[in-house]
Amino acid sequence: MYGLVNKAVEELVIDKFGLEKWEAVKKRSGVDVEFFISSEPYDDEVTYALANAVGEEVDIPLSEVMHALGEWWVLKTAKEKYGSLLVAGGSNLKEFLLHLPVFHNRISLIYPRLTPPEFRVTHVVENGLRLHYYSKRQGLKEFVRGLLFGLSKLYETPITLTEPFDEATGDSQAVFGIAW
Ligand code: HEM
Known part of the structure; x- marks a missing residue:
């Protein structure tokens, strides 16, 4: 990375x-x-x-480290060093999450050797959606959870997070149910 x-x-x-x-x-x-x-x-x-x-x-535990790193990534690294990219991602949490599947495209322009995560959004309703995460790496699910809670804090929008299909998806992918 x-x-x-x-x-x-x-x-x-x-x-x-x-x-x-x-x-x-x-x-x-x-x-x-x-x-x-x-x-x-x-x-x-x-x-x-x-x-x-x-x-x-x-x-x-390692899971806590990864979670803390996810929150830190959004609230410190992204906010302080890549603020304009974050702002371009959306003006509220829902907009940002809807935009997430293409978010790293722009980052690939700055970092051409990026191996970015993939995201897909389904089941969009007024106060929630499902975020599908696919990675070429293992063991980053808790990092993603931390990122999502970081975004929740960034946009001052409290969330609840569920994993409707946890067992089926293994360690390099996950489905998160996000409600606010
Ligand atoms: C402006 C802000 C951001 C920048 C500059 C950025 C950049 C990066 C970079 C450099 C990596 C390492 C991948 C590599 O080097 O090959 C990465 C990974 C990752 N990013 Fe972002 N990112 C940003 C925001 C976000 C946000 C808001 C999310 C929200 C979910 C996110 C999700 C991830 C995930 C899950 C990975 C791990 C890669 C994997 O799963 O394989 N990033 N990002």
């Missing part, structure tokens, strides 16, 4: 636990990178190793 994702892990850890903890996380992860370059692609294993090391270092 592009360096900006690893940088988000770094910023999250430093913000919540301080610089020393980040150094400990890096050491534990075995990732031997002095600093991450946002616009450079890194092996996915780097991101997974860092996330695992955060969980072990601060003694929380």
Whole structure:
């Protein structure tokens, strides 16, 4: 994944636990990178190793790390560094989610080696919809949940999240029922 994702892990850890903890996380992860370059692609294993090391270092489950990273990604990384892209995604939560299937197209223009997630939207009603998530990666469902709660906070629109077909879909895809 592009360096900006690893940088988000770094910023999250430093913000919540301080610089020393980040150094400990890096050491534990075995990732031997002095600093991450946002616009450079890194092996996915780097991101997974860092996330695992955060969980072990601060003694929380990996799912919580991924959830926190998702919220951080929306509320800090995206909002502060890519604000105009976010704004272009919609003026309220529903608009943003309806636009999500094409959202990363524009990001691919900036980061041409992006391997983006795929989203599909169905069952749209006034106060909810179903978001279908498909990935070429494993283990990012909790990250997506965090992203969705981050968007909920960004748009000040409380949501409830269900997974109507959890068992059928495996780990690289999911269906989220989102209601607000
Ligand atoms: C302006 C804001 C955003 C930027 C710049 C951005 C950029 C990226 C980048 C660089 C990656 C790593 C993929 C790679 O390097 O191959 C990624 C992954 C991902 N993004 Fe975004 N993104 C943004 C907002 C969002 C939002 C709002 C969502 C909401 C659901 C989202 C969902 C995801 C997911 C789920 C992944 C993991 C990839 C996978 O599942 O395989 N992103 N994004």
